[in-house]
Amino acid sequence: MEKRPKTLPAKGGARKTKAKTAASTAASSGSSSLFVVVAILGIVLAAGAYLYQTGHLKPYLATVEEMLATKGTTNEAKQGAKQEPVKKEAKSAPSEETEAPAKPKKPKKPARLLQQSVGAQEPDYAIRQEIRAADRLLTKNKARDALNEFRRLNENKGSIRSKYGEAAALHVLSDEQRSNDLVQESISAYANVCKWSGGRRNVRIAGCLQMSARMSFMGKSRGAVKLMEGVLQDLGENVKILEEIGLQCLISGMNDKAKTALLRLVELDPENGFGLGHLGFVYKLELHYEKAVPLMFAGLRGNDDRSRESRFYYHLGDALMRLNRSEEAYQVYAEGAEKGNFNSMFQRSTYNAPNLKAQPWWDPEDTPYLKDVKRIEKMWKTIRDEGLSVMKLDRGGFDKEEENLRKEGDWGQFTLFQQGHVFEENCRKAPKTCKLFKSIKDSSGCKRGQVKFSVMQPGTVVWPHCGPTNCRLRFHLGLVVPDDVHIRCGNETRTWTEGKTIVFDDSFEHEVWHHGKSFRMVLIMDFWHPDLSERQKHELSPI
Numbered sequence: 001m002e003k004r005p006k007t008l009p010a011k012g013g014a015r016k017t018k019a020k021t022a023a024s025t026a027a028s029s030g031s032s033s034l035f036v037v038v039a040i041l042g043i044v045l046a047a048g049a050y051l052y053q054t055g056h057l058k059p060y061l062a063t064v065e066e067m068l069a070t071k072g073t074t075n076e077a078k079q080g081a082k083q084e085p086v087k088k089e090a091k092s093a094p095s096e097e098t099e100a101p102a103k104p105k106k107p108k109k110p111a112r113l114l115q116q117s118v119g120a121q122e123p124d125y126a127i128r129q130e131i132r133a134a135d136r137l138l139t140k141n142k143a144r145d146a147l148n149e150f151r152r153l154n155e156n157k158g159s160i161r162s163k164y165g166e167a168a169a170l171h172v173l174s175d176e177q178r179s180n181d182l183v184q185e186s187i188s189a190y191a192n193v194c195k196w197s198g199g200r201r202n203v204r205i206a207g208c209l210q211m212s213a214r215m216s217f218m219g220k221s222r223g224a225v226k227l228m229e230g231v232l233q234d235l236g237e238n239v240k241i242l243e244e245i246g247l248q249c250l251i252s253g254m255n256d257k258a259k260t261a262l263l264r265l266v267e268l269d270p271e272n273g274f275g276l277g278h279l280g281f282v283y284k285l286e287l288h289y290e291k292a293v294p295l296m297f298a299g300l301r302g303n304d305d306r307s308r309e310s311r312f313y314y315h316l317g318d319a320l321m322r323l324n325r326s327e328e329a330y331q332v333y334a335e336g337a338e339k340g341n342f343n344s345m346f347q348r349s350t351y352n353a354p355n356l357k358a359q360p361w362w363d364p365e366d367t368p369y370l371k372d373v374k375r376i377e378k379m380w381k382t383i384r385d386e387g388l389s390v391m392k393l394d395r396g397g398f399d400k401e402e403e404n405l406r407k408e409g410d411w412g413q414f415t416l417f418q419q420g421h422v423f424e425e426n427c428r429k430a431p432k433t434c435k436l437f438k439s440i441k442d443s444s445g446c447k448r449g450q451v452k453f454s455v456m457q458p459g460t461v462v463w464p465h466c467g468p469t470n471c472r473l474r475f476h477l478g479l480v481v482p483d484d485v486h487i488r489c490g491n492e493t494r495t496w497t498e499g500k501t502i503v504f505d506d507s508f509e510h511e512v513w514h515h516g517k518s519f520r521m522v523l524i525m526d527f528w529h530p531d532l533s534e535r536q537k538h539e540l541s542p543i
Contacts, residue, residue: 124161124200127153134165143172160196160203167193167207171214180218187214194231205231205238212244221251239265243274255282273302277312287404289319310341310350314466317348321464322407343470346490349507351448351469351543356531360490360510362473362503369475369527372440373501376477376525379436380499384479386430387453387521390414393429398455409460409514413524417444417451419542433523442528447542448472449526456485456521460514467506468543471532474506477523482516496522 167189174182193207249258277299299307313336398412
């Protein structure tokens with residue numbers, strides 16, 4: 001910084017002389033600088049002309065033109081309407097979580113899924129304001145008005161985005177009105193989006209995902225798998241497509257296909273919580289507990305709520321239990337209960353009705369079924385003899401327990417009623433028992449229960465487990481009861497008595513061990529929970 005002089009120069013000569021000198025110097029320096037700039041500019045222009053003529057500049061000019069076009073499109077969109085944030089494709093169409101045997105969850109309103117900006121070159125741009133207005137109707141629970149608006153757009157000109165809006169409105173209406181006919185209409189409308197030729201890939205994928213979820217909702221999971229496999233071939237690999245294939249394969253019981261899709265999913269996206277948790281679930285079904293546990297832990301700690309649902313806490317804890325890591329298992333159960341996935345760490349059913357009395361053991365006198373129990377106990381020897389006669393059959397006898405609940409031993413079952421339906425062929429082998437229960441509708445008509453003979457051989461041990469629902473009470477009628485056979489429910493252990501009934505809530509953790517010397521036979525009878533209303537009994541889905 002120039003120092004300020006201690007005394008000002010005198011007016012006149014000295015100051016003027018210095019000023020002239022400075023001006024002269026500046027002019028001389030400016031002339032030299034200008035000459036240099038002009039010379040350099042000339043060289044640059046000459047080089048540019050050469051590069052243009054030889055074609056070396058074409059890639060760069062094309063890039064600049066593309067950038068300018070993009071900028072122009074963006075500015076034009078901003079002038080036409082307020083720009084909305086573009087959502088990531090991964091969030092554009094969350095699929096429903098409908099894994100068997102769970103009742104599919106009610107899908108989120110899809111109107112919120114595709115509120116994305118559109119470029120000036122896209123067909124949607126011309127009707128973007130109308131699309132957004134119809135979207136707002138849908139988000140304000142005016143699905144019928146939204147449907148009419150989207151249909152008007154589609155009749156006039158339409159676009160893939162307005163086609164999606166029509167499907168979304170039908171989707172919401174079908175949920176509001178609980179109409180299977182509207183569900184089918186929404187599936188057809190989503191198909192128009194999914195099969196759209198050209199257009200926006202992300203909207204097509206969203207339409208395909210919603211179509212798959214709706215098909216699964218209608219019990220057509222295998223069809224959904226076929227659909228999504230075709231989409232994968234048509235549109236290429238995509239995380240959401242692989243997620244949906246894995247999910248629908250699991251619902252359909254196609255575990256090998258699910259595993260293939262999920263392995264590829266986590267290969268593409270190693271941090272994908274959905275893929276990690278569901279792949280761990282597949283390994284658990286395959287009894288590969290060591291592989292299952294770390295993957296399911298990763299799913300619980302991951303980025304997807306669908307791998308933090310109750311069944312993942314349940315199956316992770318169960319896998320830990322079978323690895324003799326019970327302390328860790330109960331920590332997982334406690335965390336699941338704390339997060340609201342279970343009623344408690346010991347009552348871990350996942351298909352629950354609210355506000356039902358919950359206790360591990362019940363007395364028949366404390367239920368409205370005491371008269372039925374007395375009728376059943378009065379016929380216990382007849383029931384026992386029919387069960388024994390089934391055991392003696394070479395064919396059509398007891399089936400092996402297939403839920404992998406046995407730690408060791410032999411456990412067989414013979415079902416008479418399930419999910420409110422009669423097994424007529426089996427009932428012909430136990431006609432008197434079936435006739436009795438056909439008159440006891442709260443048991444034989446219990447859509448969330450069974451009536452069946454259960455035979456357990458000596459040396460059998462059943463893992464600690466919980467039933468799937470709190471909507472029933474489980475009654476056991478002792479038919480053949482040797483010594484040293486026990487059942488624990490909650491913190492209390494009991495045994496059976498021939499001709500007598502015990503009652504427990506099997507949504508609480510329970511286990512059985514048979515250290516006796518001969519087989520044990522009981523009749524298992526599920527009754528609706530006494531606190532359920534008749535309307536609830538009618539509306540609850542079968543399990």
